[in-house]
Amino acid sequence: MDETRLHRELREAALAHRPDHARMLARVERGMAAPAARPPRPAARRTGRRWTAVGAVAAAVAGVLGVGGLAATTLNDRPAAPATTLPAPGPSARATATIDPGGNRWWAQSDLRLTTDTPVSGLTVELRVVRTPGVVSTGHWRTRPAEDFTATVTEEGRELVYRWTLKPGRTVPPGPHAFAGQYNHAEGVRDASSDTYTVVLTGADGGRSTLRGDFGTTGPE
Template identity: 90%
Template sequence: MDETRLRRELRDAALAHRPDHSRMLARVERGMAAPAARPPGPATRWTGRRWAAAVAVVAAAAGVVGIGGLAATTLNDRPTAPASTLPAPGPSARATATIDPGGNRWWAQSDLGLTTDTTVSGLTVELRIVRTPGVVSTGHWRTRPAEDFAVTVTEEGRELVYRWTLKPGRTVPSGAHVFAGQYNHAEGVRDASADTYTVVLTGADGGRSTLRGAFGPTRPE
C-alpha cells in the first residue's frame, strides 16, 4: 500500500467518528502488510522519512478518533535505564611523610604518619623507597598491633617496597598511627625526594579513599 492510499483510509476512518481502537489498529496493520501480496517487483523501502510520515498520519487520525494513547504506549514501552549508584565516600584521613631525625650517615628510617577521623575496616599502607646506592632493608615497624597486619618487604624494579595490609576482621580506630621502613644506604646524606607512599582506606560501609604523596628531599642537619 502506498502512502496516498494509507492516508485516505485513515482519513475516512477518522471522519466516521468510530473510536474503535482495535479496528483502527487492524486497518493500519492490514495496510502495512498489503505489499506482500503484490506481484514480484521492486520492494518498497520504508526509509526513515516514509516511516515518519506514516507515524505522523496515524498520530493525526488518533487526535480525531481518540486513540492518542498509541504514541504514549510506544514511548512507555522503551526500557528504562537502571539508576546509577554512587559509591559511598571513603574514610577521611591525612598522611605526612618524613625522614626520621634519628638516622645517621649509613642508615635511615622513613616514617609515614597517618591520622584517621573514623574507624577503618580496611587499610593498606605502602612505602616505596628508591634503591639508591647501598639501600638494603633492615626492618620495619608500626604503632598498631603486629598481629593485625600482614607485612611484606619486596624489591620491585628500582624500588624497595614496604607494604602493610590490615587482616580481615581487624579494624584501625580513629587517631594517629605511624608506619616506618628502615634501611641502610651508602655513606652520606641520602636524597629521598623520589620516595613515595600510597594509603588505601576502606570504611565499614564499603567506601574507599586513597592518599598519595612523596617524601621531601633530605637536608643535612
C-alpha cells in the same frame, strides 16, 4: 446501403436539425445554481489476485501500523537506565611523611604518620623507596598490633616497596598511627625526594579515600 448514400443522409439530417436554444440555456442555468458534484471515483482496477486500489490502501495502513508498532515495541522493551549510586565518602584522615632524624650516613628510616578521624575497616599503607646505590631493607614496624596486618617487603623495578594490609575483620580505631620502613644505603646523604607513599582507607559503609604524597626531604648528615 453504400457509403456515398450514407454520407448524404447524415448531411441532410444535420442541416435539418434546429437546436432548442431556450432549453439549452435553462439547463446551463440549473447547472450553475446546483452545488458542484464530486467527480465519480474511478473504479478500482482488479489485478490477477486483488483489487489494486484496496491493496494500496491496505499497504499504506499496514505501513503506518507497522512503524507505530515497532516504535512502541522499542520503547516498551528498552531496558531502564540503571540508577546512579554515588560512592559513600571515605574516612577522613591525614598523613605526614618524613625521614627519621635518628638515621646516619649509612642507614635511614622512612616514617609515615597517619591520623584517622573515624574507625577504619580497610587499610593499605604503602611506602616506596627508590633503590638508590646501596639501598637494602633492614626491617619495618608499625604502632598497630602486628597480628592485625599482613606486611610485605618487595623489590618492584627500581623501588623497594613496604606494604601493610589490614586483615579482614580487623579495625583501626580513630587516632594517630605510625608505619616505618628501614634500609641501608650508600655512605653519605641520600636524596629521599623521589620516595612516595600511598594510603587507601575504607570505612564501615564502604566509602573509600586515598592519600598520596612524597617525602620531599634529604636524610641526615
